[in-house]
Structures are given as C-alpha cells and as structure tokens.
Amino acid sequence: MKKTKDIQAFLQTIDFSKFILKRVWHEKAGKKYICIKLFITLVNTIIPLVYSIIPGLIVNELLDGAYSDVLIVYVAILSLSPVLLTFLNNILDSLLYKLRLDLELIFAIQFQKYIMIMDYETIENPDIQIKKDRAQITIDNTIVLIDKYVGFFASIIKIIVIFSIIATLNIGIVALIMILLCINSLLTKKVNQKMHQIGLELSKHDRGLWGIIYMLEQPCYAKEIRLFNLSTLLTGEYGKRMKAKNKLEIRQFKIGRKIGIYGALGNFVQQVLVYSYAISSVLAGKLALGSMTIYIGMISQFSGSIKSLFDGYLNIAKDNYNIQELKDFLNIPCVQYRSGDKTPSFDKDSIIEFRNVSFKYPGSNNYALKDFNLTIRGNEKLCIVGCNGAGKSTFIKLLARLYMVDKGEILLNGTNINEYDYTEYQRLFAPVFQDYVRYYFSLGTNIVLASQFDKDKLDRICQECGLTDLVNKLPKGYDTQVDKFIDEEGFEPSGGEDQRIAIARACYKGGEIYLLDEPTAAIDPMAEYEIYTQFNNMTKNKCAILITHRLSTVQLADKVAVFDNGSVVEYGTHKELYEKGGMYTEMFDKQAQFYRDEKTSES
Numbered sequence: 001m002k003k004t005k006d007i008q009a010f011l012q013t014i015d016f017s018k019f020i021l022k023r024v025w026h027e028k029a030g031k032k033y034i035c036i037k038l039f040i041t042l043v044n045t046i047i048p049l050v051y052s053i054i055p056g057l058i059v060n061e062l063l064d065g066a067y068s069d070v071l072i073v074y075v076a077i078l079s080l081s082p083v084l085l086t087f088l089n090n091i092l093d094s095l096l097y098k099l100r101l102d103l104e105l106i107f108a109i110q111f112q113k114y115i116m117i118m119d120y121e122t123i124e125n126p127d128i129q130i131k132k133d134r135a136q137i138t139i140d141n142t143i144v145l146i147d148k149y150v151g152f153f154a155s156i157i158k159i160i161v162i163f164s165i166i167a168t169l170n171i172g173i174v175a176l177i178m179i180l181l182c183i184n185s186l187l188t189k190k191v192n193q194k195m196h197q198i199g200l201e202l203s204k205h206d207r208g209l210w211g212i213i214y215m216l217e218q219p220c221y222a223k224e225i226r227l228f229n230l231s232t233l234l235t236g237e238y239g240k241r242m243k244a245k246n247k248l249e250i251r252q253f254k255i256g257r258k259i260g261i262y263g264a265l266g267n268f269v270q271q272v273l274v275y276s277y278a279i280s281s282v283l284a285g286k287l288a289l290g291s292m293t294i295y296i297g298m299i300s301q302f303s304g305s306i307k308s309l310f311d312g313y314l315n316i317a318k319d320n321y322n323i324q325e326l327k328d329f330l331n332i333p334c335v336q337y338r339s340g341d342k343t344p345s346f347d348k349d350s351i352i353e354f355r356n357v358s359f360k361y362p363g364s365n366n367y368a369l370k371d372f373n374l375t376i377r378g379n380e381k382l383c384i385v386g387c388n389g390a391g392k393s394t395f396i397k398l399l400a401r402l403y404m405v406d407k408g409e410i411l412l413n414g415t416n417i418n419e420y421d422y423t424e425y426q427r428l429f430a431p432v433f434q435d436y437v438r439y440y441f442s443l444g445t446n447i448v449l450a451s452q453f454d455k456d457k458l459d460r461i462c463q464e465c466g467l468t469d470l471v472n473k474l475p476k477g478y479d480t481q482v483d484k485f486i487d488e489e490g491f492e493p494s495g496g497e498d499q500r501i502a503i504a505r506a507c508y509k510g511g512e513i514y515l516l517d518e519p520t521a522a523i524d525p526m527a528e529y530e531i532y533t534q535f536n537n538m539t540k541n542k543c544a545i546l547i548t549h550r551l552s553t554v555q556l557a558d559k560v561a562v563f564d565n566g567s568v569v570e571y572g573t574h575k576e577l578y579e580k581g582g583m584y585t586e587m588f589d590k591q592a593q594f595y596r597d598e599k600t601s602e603s
C-alpha cells in the first residue's frame, strides 16, 4: 500500500517534471536555457572527478620512482582546467542570467493574461485568490525547477561514471553506502512532507497579514483609520497574526535542522567503513597508495552524488504539491471565455431579452434575481430604479456576462448570449460600474486605457464629462498620475471627479450598449443633469441602461423599470408609471418632496 503510494508519487514527479519542462521548452529562450544549463552543469559535475583521480595517479607515478612526461600532462590539467572552467562559467552564467530574466517575464505575463480571462465569478472567490498566490509560487520558481531537473540529470551521469570506477574495487562497499543513503533519504522525505504542510499553513497567514498591510497602504482606509482610531485594532491584529505565523516558522526551522543531523550520522558510519577497508587493503599490499586515495576520493564523491541524487529527487518531489496547485489553477474552467464563437451584432433594431432569469450569487441562498423578465430595444434609454439590494447591479452584471444565470436565459437578437464569443460580446458594452475603479496610471491613460491616445477625442470627451477644468488645473495635464500611490505628485480625485473619469472612460471606449450603474451618486444634481444631457447627445440611437436614484434623470429615459426583490414590478414610461400611482409614484413624490424641502431650507 505504502509502496504503491511511493511509486505513484514517483510517477507523478516524472509527470510534473515533464509538464514544467514542456512549458519551458515551448519557448525559444527556454530551449536555449535548458541546453546551455545542461552543458555547463555536466562540465562542472565531471571536472571534480578528474581532480580527485589525477593526484592519485601522480602518487602512483612517483612511487614507481622514474620521471615520466605524463606527470607534466597531469600537472597541466590540474592547474589549467580551473582557470578555463572559471572563464567558461563566467561567460555562460551571464548568458543564462539574461535568458532566465527573459523567461521569468514571459511566464509572468502568461500568468497575468490567464488571470484576466478567468471567469469573474471565479476571481471574486477568496479561496481562488489563495490558490492564485500558491500557483504564482511555481510560476516564479519555474527556472529554479529547471535547474533542479538539470542538476538531477547531471547527478545520474556522475554516478554512472563513479560507479564504473569503484565497482572495480569492491562492490560490497558500494552496497553498504547505498543502504545508508536510502535510510537517510527516507527520513529526509518525511521531514520534507511536514515542512510542506507547514508551508501551506504559512501561506494562509501571509494572506491575512497582507490584508492588514493593504489597508495601511491604501489612502481610502487612511481617513477611517484616523477617525475611528484603528491603530490599536490593526496593530493588535497584525501582531496576533504575525505571532501565529512566527510560531509555525520556528516549527519549520526546527524540523529543517533534523535533516542536517541525519546527514551527519550517516556520514560518520560511512567514513569509518571506507577508511577501515581502504587502509587494511593497503597494509595487506592489495592496493597501491595512489589508488587508495583515488578510491577514497571516488567513494566520498559517490556517496555525495547518490545523496545529491536522492536529495535532488526529494527536492523535486517536494515541489509536486506546488506544481499540482499550479496545474489545478490552470485547469479551473474559464467557462465564459471559452464559450460560444458567434459574432454578435447590435443596432437600433436589436433586442435584449431576459427570459425567466433566476440567479443566486455563488455561496448565497437567496435569489438576487427571481423569474426575472425584461426586454430592451437597441435604441432605447432604459432607466432602472429600485431600493438597495433590489437586484439592479446584478442585472447589469448578468447582462455583461460577469456571471452566468442559474435558470432562464438572456437573449440578444434571439440567441443566448453565451453562444457569442466572449470578447466580441463584451466589446458591445461601455460600462460604468457602481464600484468603478481608478487605475494607477496617468489621468489620460485612466480614460483612454491605452498608452497612445487620440488627443482631440479625449479633449472632446473631457469637455462633455466636465473634466476640462480639472485637466487644465493639473500641472502635467493628462500626464498627471492619478492617486498618490505611485507618484507623490499625483492627484487625488474627489468622489465626483472619480465618477466623471469613469464616465469619460466609458464614453471614450464607446460601444453599442452603455451601462451606467449609479455613476453620479457623488455628483451634485445640477452637474448630473448637465452630464446626462451631454450623455444623451453622445448616445443618440444607442442603447443605454441607467441605474439612478435621482428621479430627475429618469425623465430623460424612454422607459423606466422599477425593481423590487429581484424582479421588475413596474415598467413603462415615466408618465405612465407616475400616473399609475404605485411604487414609482411614491418614490418620485418622496424625492420631489426632498428637493422642495431642500429648496425651502436653503431660501
């Protein structure tokens, strides 16, 4: 049972090594790296053997008592080869270093690209974030792994060479050394398993610590940290988590020390055995003095090589857990990205239809949308109103295919949206999400989201979104860094400015369907009215879905849908709904009242 487990682990190690080697070999730089590394490692492995053979040969020559020209050749090899080897190592190491950096960049970008095509639903899951961090370890270590494989291969070659020399002396000694090493390696393997288990726990602690450091670094937390006086809470929590982590690290350290002790004991037994046998053979006249030094040198290298072969294997096998984690991570299905391949088209006659859609967020027991039905036309401006938690943002996220519906279907021109190519489908949208973000780039890049931009178009859009004054006021204009996170001279946008930037971003991208999820909550009603009027002009004949709490904006829309508890409870034009005297009328009147009260109190 145990045996099969070990064999399975061995097969898995081979399988995983192939997986990593294939990934590296697939890259041009990877092929070069593997070949050069293999060559230099073999040279560095075999040369020390020559160093331990030649002195013995010199002794044997000298014991013969006569001068021989061979002595000069031996001395030349011994004195010149280290210099040549140093030169060779120097040249190839810098080449390998460059290739290594190139490869690390290639793998980092591949990984980042993969993360960006993962389903939104997956990425949102905190467990997946931990998996991502774990997978990243192998990505960052890919070249270290290659070095290990090459080192392992070189050890095999070295052992074959040494074995063929020692076997001529005494095969029994070889067998004894092997037994000692096997015992040692089994013990080491157990220790390694424990170390890995602790490593897994440590990475969970790292994530907890990272959460606190993140809160300390982000300016958005800085205000509340001060006003709520969170210093004691945060440092206390940090200390608690750090102490728990340190405890584990000490355990890991202590366990690691054990490996050294096993090694030293094994070495002791082996030295006693080898020297007793070799000395007695010389005394019995069975072995020349020079040959004795060669054999002793070889045996100590043999045990060293067998040990490094075992260690190398265990070291490689130790990474199995991490490689498995990377494989699992790369195997997480990207359902959305790899779904349909139809090309969507959208114009004023297009129709979007939600048909009996029900949806629960992953891990939630409650429906965010339930038996939901709604139709939107291609040139329509639809306004969605409703209380918090009514399902408005969820509706937008489902339409944008950030999640997949549980029941029912969403159709675009009669075709289920999942049948369209994901990237092409998302190209249709110009979104401003409720939790819009700011990018750690310049203001211009924040809007354009590309490194090059069309200045005239950008100027026009900034004008329409009320950003021109801000751009003119900033010392470096569009080139000013947004946020002080990276650049001290960056500027910190106000909530309203942030929202205008997010709206400008959607307008610059453009698309057939504009999605605006309460993008003006932090902008005053007058400015909002201005933005929406401009927005209406910009999106003539386009489809726009606006979620707003400001009922004054609603009057600009063609149709209004009132959401409640995950369904549409009222639908029609502003006039129709207002005259109906239902939920909409109540909401509208309450807000009108609020504005009247505000005006009265102002006057």
Ligand code: ADP
Pocket: 361, 362, 364, 367, 368, 386, 387, 388, 389, 390, 391, 392, 393, 394, 395
């Ligand atoms: P609205 O935008 O109308 O305020 P949402 O669509 O954001 O409402 O939310 C609808 C329901 O889904 C709410 O009950 C909310 O708590 C829940 N919800 C929203 N986002 C998530 C999420 N990421 N995970 C779990 N539940 C969520």
Ligand code: MG
Pocket: 392, 393, 394, 434, 517
């Ligand atoms: Mg919302």
